[in-house]
Amino acid sequence: MSSAGARGARIWAYVVLAFGLVAHLVKRIFHRGDGGLAKFNAHYSADRLLPSSPEDLVLYATASRCINCGICDALCPVTSTAPRHEFAGPSMAPLLLSRSASLAAFAAPFLKHSARCESCGECQHVCPTSVPIASVIRLVRRRAERLGRAVNK
Ligand code: SF4
Numbered sequence: 001m002s003s004a005g006a007r008g009a010r011i012w013a014y015v016v017l018a019f020g021l022v023a024h025l026v027k028r029i030f031h032r033g034d035g036g037l038a039k040f041n042a043h044y045s046a047d048r049l050l051p052s053s054p055e056d057l058v059l060y061a062t063a064s065r066c067i068n069c070g071i072c073d074a075l076c077p078v079t080s081t082a083p084r085h086e087f088a089g090p091s092m093a094p095l096l097l098s099r100s101a102s103l104a105a106f107a108a109p110f111l112k113h114s115a116r117c118e119s120c121g122e123c124q125h126v127c128p129t130s131v132p133i134a135s136v137i138r139l140v141r142r143r144a145e146r147l148g149r150a151v152n153k
């Protein structure tokens, strides 16, 4: 391509970019309401995907610190009494967050046995990577409840 042609292509790229920027700003200024969230739900509820709040995203990041060492499972009083296929221990909680599409089905037995977590919280004191397990379990519960609502609508 000649230097004149290259300059023309660059100018055209700038024009397209500027038009996109102005169009985006105009859309942002004149578009009122919560179309983004409504559109997200319309597009993704069939796939059982939920929007995440900024607080949820922080918890996802902390949950991802789990190295699956099993220390929390060893001290949890529920692990030794619940059926292992339903509640293998608190280390299941970070894993459950990574299975959003089928979370409700996986989480239901786990959550049934984690009712006493609200008054316990022992597991997070021993976690070597400081996963806030009780908060992660609460997030699993919130997401399972919201998925249940989305699915049952
Ligand atoms: S103690 Fe912490 S790092 Fe170890 S399995 Fe439990 S949550 Fe994961």
Ligand code: SF4
Binding pocket: 075, 076, 077, 078, 079, 089, 090, 114, 116, 117, 118, 120, 121, 122, 123, 124, 133, 134
């Ligand atoms: S907070 Fe829940 S999961 Fe953690 S040790 Fe206590 S009962 Fe087990």
